[in-house]
Amino acid sequence: MELILSFLHNTGFALADYRHFIMIAVGVLFIFLGIAKHYEPLLLVPIGFGILMGNIPVFKGLGLGIYEKGSVLSYLYFGVRQGIYPPLIFLGIGAMTDFSSMLARPKLMLLGAAAQIGVFTTFLGALAFGFRANEAGSIGIIGGADGPTAIFLSAKLAPELVGPIAIAAYSYMALVPVIQPPIMYLLTSRKERLIRMSDSRSVSKREKIIFPIAGFLLCCFLAPAALPLLGMLFFGNLLKECLVTDRLAQTARAALIDVVTILLGITVGASTQADIFLTASSVGIFCLGAASFMVATAGGVLFAKLMNLFSKDKINPLLGAAGVSAVPDSARVVQLIGNKEDPGNYLLMHAMAPNVSGVIGSAIAAGVLWSFLL
């Protein structure tokens, strides 16, 4: 009888409190959004399941929890803590990304830079709300709309906040189709949304091969702290474009990125253990993250309008919203809204230019914050 009672005391039911159930509900919501709504399913499903795994109440000392030394999850989490997974994901992203649209119309890169205003504005906001400088930097990078970059920077600057920051970053990335359109409508007139972009020039293979080398050297000389992210991004792209390393490129953009995404998603999800995750600072991070995303979107759109004041070749200001580096979701949102106003207006390819430059911009911003705040 005593044995049975002891067993019952050690079950999850006996150890659970309300916080575990809240987190389990969040995990189920993520899985629902991923499967039923198709919001970033490759990320939300592993993260959602990771949240479930991290919130099964277990006996401390058994070596099961992600924060317990020697547990399997803690070994897998090592890649997040040490910032190993994000550069590997960037390698895969580089091997998938086609920079042609950006190379064909380089001035759209400035929209990717403008959207990084969200990062630095939120950094100021987080400081004003009482977060320490290193924490504020990690929170600000959520506005870069780049999950791996946010995880990388918070692992370096504020490891205790990796969980909430990653969850906030990926949640808002998944909610791009919900967050961005109202801001885009608010800041643009119908006439502006109807602007059609002229055709881009064709980009030669040599340009595509030279770009990752030249881009890497330039960006990393400028912001050496961005080396792990940008090095892998440009290396992956070189593998894709140089034609002689197709096997490596194929592995990077398929098997490798999938494996790392699974590990990253599961461990980031599992790191949201209720007792560590459900705090006032997590709520603050979520609010600031949303603000960061909105300011980044607004920054891109307003900068596009500013560019139109000085440029003969007008650009559709909706493209500014693609400056946040949620690839390719924000570009897709731009296409949807542009297409809704004018069914013959195809903005997707043009929107990919600020979108991929946003990836470079957010990695530079992360490098800059890291070097300033470490």
Added chain:
Amino acid sequence: MFGLQAISSANGWIISASGISIVFFGLVILCGLVASLHKLLYLWDKRASCLQMAKSALLSTEDREAMISKATGSETATSEEWVLELLPEWLETYGQFRLLTGRLSENFSLPCLIDRAEGLGVQKPCSSLDALLKLGIIEEGEGEFRGLYHWRKDVEDKILPIHRVPAPQGKGVHA
């Protein structure tokens, strides 16, 4: 500490201002590089004629006449040799297929090459290969290599870049 005081004490204003400036500076420089990359490549392809122009600009009239007569002579001498002038886009196509065949044996199969090219996103591989065959850059093998193809011997020394006269600017014309 909260509010503006917290921002100031953590050097928030300076960090933000310099951070956004560095991001902008980096992307503006990258934008400039990307914008000039195709022009630099164009100049690189045209380097021989550019050098020739620079030289002739520096020479005196007599030297120039002498050089022109020498050049005419050499043209006659080389006119019997096989020389192929290619536009930059064809040079690139040639370069791409060279890279693709680099890991195949000297005598390669065309279907295999087309598969590789398609897999790597090379545009219109069939028509490009057809053109390379018609130009004689790729030749069919003989004897036991019949059905397989190889690059024409010493083809690399025989290919010269030429440049198209820019089309007049107008509707529907893209640079």
